[in-house]
Amino acid sequence: MARNSRFFSGATARESPSEPTRRGGTLTAPEALDVLRSRYRSEREKRIRPDGNQQYVKPVGALAGFLDDPFSRPAERDPVTDHTTVTCIGGGFAGLITAAALKDAGVDDVRIVDKAGDVGGTWYWNRYPGAQCDTASMVYMPLLEETGHRPSEKYAHGPELFEHCQRIAKHYGLYENALFNTQVRDLEWDATRAVWIVRTNRGDRFTSRFVTLGVGPLHALKLPGVPGIADFAGRAFHTSRWDYAYTGGDPAGAPLSGLAHRRVAVIGTGATGVQLVPALARDCRELFVVQRTPSSVDVRDNHPIDPDWFAQVARPGWQRRWLENFAASQGIGGPADDLVMDGWTALSRTVNAGMSRIPETERTLEAMLAAYEAADFEVMSRIRDRVDAVVEDPAVAAGLKAWYRQTCKRPCFHDEYLQAFNRPNTHLLETDGKGVERITRTGLVVAGTEYPVDCIVFASGFEVGTEYTKRAGFRVTGRGRAKLARHWADGMRTLHGIHVHGFPNAFLVQQLQGASLLSNVPHNYREAAQAIAQTVGHVLASGAREVEVSAGAEDAWIRLLQTNPLAKLRPRDCTPGYYNNEGHDLEPRSRLNLGHPQGALAFFALLARWRDSGAYEGLEFR
Ligand code: NAP
Numbered sequence: 001m002a003r004n005s006r007f008f009s010g011a012t013a014r015e016s017p018s019e020p021t022r023r024g025g026t027l028t029a030p031e032a033l034d035v036l037r038s039r040y041r042s043e044r045e046k047r048i049r050p051d052g053n054q055q056y057v058k059p060v061g062a063l064a065g066f067l068d069d070p071f072s073r074p075a076e077r078d079p080v081t082d083h084t085t086v087t088c089i090g091g092g093f094a095g096l097i098t099a100a101a102l103k104d105a106g107v108d109d110v111r112i113v114d115k116a117g118d119v120g121g122t123w124y125w126n127r128y129p130g131a132q133c134d135t136a137s138m139v140y141m142p143l144l145e146e147t148g149h150r151p152s153e154k155y156a157h158g159p160e161l162f163e164h165c166q167r168i169a170k171h172y173g174l175y176e177n178a179l180f181n182t183q184v185r186d187l188e189w190d191a192t193r194a195v196w197i198v199r200t201n202r203g204d205r206f207t208s209r210f211v212t213l214g215v216g217p218l219h220a221l222k223l224p225g226v227p228g229i230a231d232f233a234g235r236a237f238h239t240s241r242w243d244y245a246y247t248g249g250d251p252a253g254a255p256l257s258g259l260a261h262r263r264v265a266v267i268g269t270g271a272t273g274v275q276l277v278p279a280l281a282r283d284c285r286e287l288f289v290v291q292r293t294p295s296s297v298d299v300r301d302n303h304p305i306d307p308d309w310f311a312q313v314a315r316p317g318w319q320r321r322w323l324e325n326f327a328a329s330q331g332i333g334g335p336a337d338d339l340v341m342d343g344w345t346a347l348s349r350t351v352n353a354g355m356s357r358i359p360e361t362e363r364t365l366e367a368m369l370a371a372y373e374a375a376d377f378e379v380m381s382r383i384r385d386r387v388d389a390v391v392e393d394p395a396v397a398a399g400l401k402a403w404y405r406q407t408c409k410r411p412c413f414h415d416e417y418l419q420a421f422n423r424p425n426t427h428l429l430e431t432d433g434k435g436v437e438r439i440t441r442t443g444l445v446v447a448g449t450e451y452p453v454d455c456i457v458f459a460s461g462f463e464v465g466t467e468y469t470k471r472a473g474f475r476v477t478g479r480g481r482a483k484l485a486r487h488w489a490d491g492m493r494t495l496h497g498i499h500v501h502g503f504p505n506a507f508l509v510q511q512l513q514g515a516s517l518l519s520n521v522p523h524n525y526r527e528a529a530q531a532i533a534q535t536v537g538h539v540l541a542s543g544a545r546e547v548e549v550s551a552g553a554e555d556a557w558i559r560l561l562q563t564n565p566l567a568k569l570r571p572r573d574c575t576p577g578y579y580n581n582e583g584h585d586l587e588p589r590s591r592l593n594l595g596h597p598q599g600a601l602a603f604f605a606l607l608a609r610w611r612d613s614g615a616y617e618g619l620e621f622r
Pocket of ligand 1: 224226267268273410435461
């Protein structure tokens with residue numbers, strides 16, 4: 001239903017959102033909070049679907065072309081049948097940081113294996129126009145001090161992030177032994193020789209004393225399971241496989257000249273859609289942004305990093321201090337001085353300011369949750385007010401407002417996204433929470449109306465919450481032929497998110513069951529990598545053949561994680577999305593996806609004590 005030339009909506013006028021009146025200058029009056037809570041609930045109810053994660057389809061069969069790598073072609077090579085000391089599966093931040101720590105610890109024989117044509121992981125694949133980090137570069141970009149790199153901007157863009165991955169690989173000599181365009185299919189522990197047998201899709205069958213698994217939290221692209229998705233006769237691709245041959249332009253921001261005469265639809269308005277829309281709006285003849293749930297889009301305020309300022313900051317040990325400062329900002333209380341000052345720390349400062357107003361003797365969990373809710377309402381109201389201030393058409397502005405608590409979905413920060421909707425060629429297809437209805441040979445159908453387009457860009461995200469080994473794409477068979485998938489049938493089980501009982505000489509590099517610091521994932525990798533490098537170094541120095549966490553230590557760690565108050569929270573009031581299992585109660589296997597009960601900093605401190613003590617408590621060396 002057309003509201004005006006730029007806004008097409010499936011919503012009725014009655015459902016158009018309006019901000020509850022501020023009474024007495026505050027939004028936190030109990031009546032106002034009630035109005036907002038009920039508004040949030042109704043938005044959630046509108047969107048919740050019985051099929052949850054099953055609504056998405058994998059790029060297989062007729063959709064397999066969505067996986068093609070537009071950035072490299074595998075070169076012919078013979079299968080590899082040699083032996084390495086360590087194999088790092090995944091050449092993104094996780095693999096690079098781990099391999100770098102191993103090299104620093106004197107382990108020279110390290111091999112990275114990645115399905116991509118280079119290192120980079122996320123930043124190899126996600127080359128869509130406008131791609132940028134959302135956490136400040138000073139803490140997001142790993143190993144800045146070690147590689148001597150000064151980020152060019154407060155929030156670096158994709159090409160710089162990808163180049164930085166290549167810089168790390170060169171600096172640590174990680175290209176020499178790497179296997180790219182190579183997908184691990186199978187990992188099998190050979191107890192007789194105490195080695196892992198690694199099999200790949202290129203016919204490789206080599207052995208490795210140790211393996212690290214750093215496959216990334218968001219690497220398996222997913223597509224909306226809408227009827228007709230395979231029938232579209234125009235060009236369609238996922239944002240993680242951007243087709244510059246078709247669109248023209250480049251990741252550095254050159255105009256997408258191939259779209260100048262084309263009508264383009266983008267499906268999805270998550271963090272990717274938000275970054276992408278401004279470039280598409282600038283360059284397409286006509287752009288249709290299909291929205292199911294609006295993102296909260298706060299101020300970005302990006303700027304170049306001043307070399308003089310950086311020289312002042314970059315004293316020895318600076319990045320560790322900044323990382324710890326950022327991690328502290330994500331906990332209750334926060335640091336005395338916020339060094340990072342990005343969108344995430346701003347969010348925490350607001351919440352902590354609310355909590356600090358509670359007298360110390362009254363700081364119960366309920367009181368703190370109430371303060372958190374009040375602070376969240378303030379932030380989200382400001383973000384909704386910003387939409388009104390930026391977007392000229394009030395109906396479009398109403399459609400772009402997010403009605404949920406900020407961390408129900410990934411918070412976004414951008415200074416050109418909302419502005420893009422003021423362009424006459426850019427149309428918001430507001431679907432009232434329903435999404436695309438159907439895809440045809442020539443376009444897509446939203447709220448009963450067909451929109452003919454030449455190109456569909458799927459900004460529909462990545463698999464989360466599916467089984468680890470299925471997502472990773474390889475089987476892991478440990479001691480006594482134990483299968484990782486079976487060991488984790490009732491949920492992930494580890495010590496520190498790194499060691500798994502039954503899987504000797506194997507280490508996970510990821511954030512869950514450790515710090516769970518989602519706002520700065522590379523920091524999790526850095527600490528895990530240090531622990532892994534020291535553990536491997538200890539095995540090699542001690543003459544042991546293998547290291548494995550004991551069943552008792554793994555159990556004790558899981559019991560500790562279960563004391564995390566977050567274990568009891570259910571996503572009952574959140575708009576569905578991948579942050580909350582699409583709004584459904586967590587499946588049993590996801591209930592253990594927790595972090596340390598005292599937060600990220602406490603975990604990092606514990607891990608540092610654990611590895612530096614030299615006792616490696618909970619591990620058995622044989
Ligand atoms: P996402 O957050 O999962 O968003 C997917 C989008 O597709 C959502 O807007 C979703 O709507 C929409 N969608 C799904 N099915 C649909 C349908 N049938 N019809 C219409 N719309 C549909 O994926 P993403 O934006 O790629 O981001 C994934 C994650 O990657 C981020 O959360 C972030 O962690 C990371 N990321 C980071 C950066 C960065 O740091 N710079 C940049 C981009 C991405 P609903 O919301 O209604 O489900």
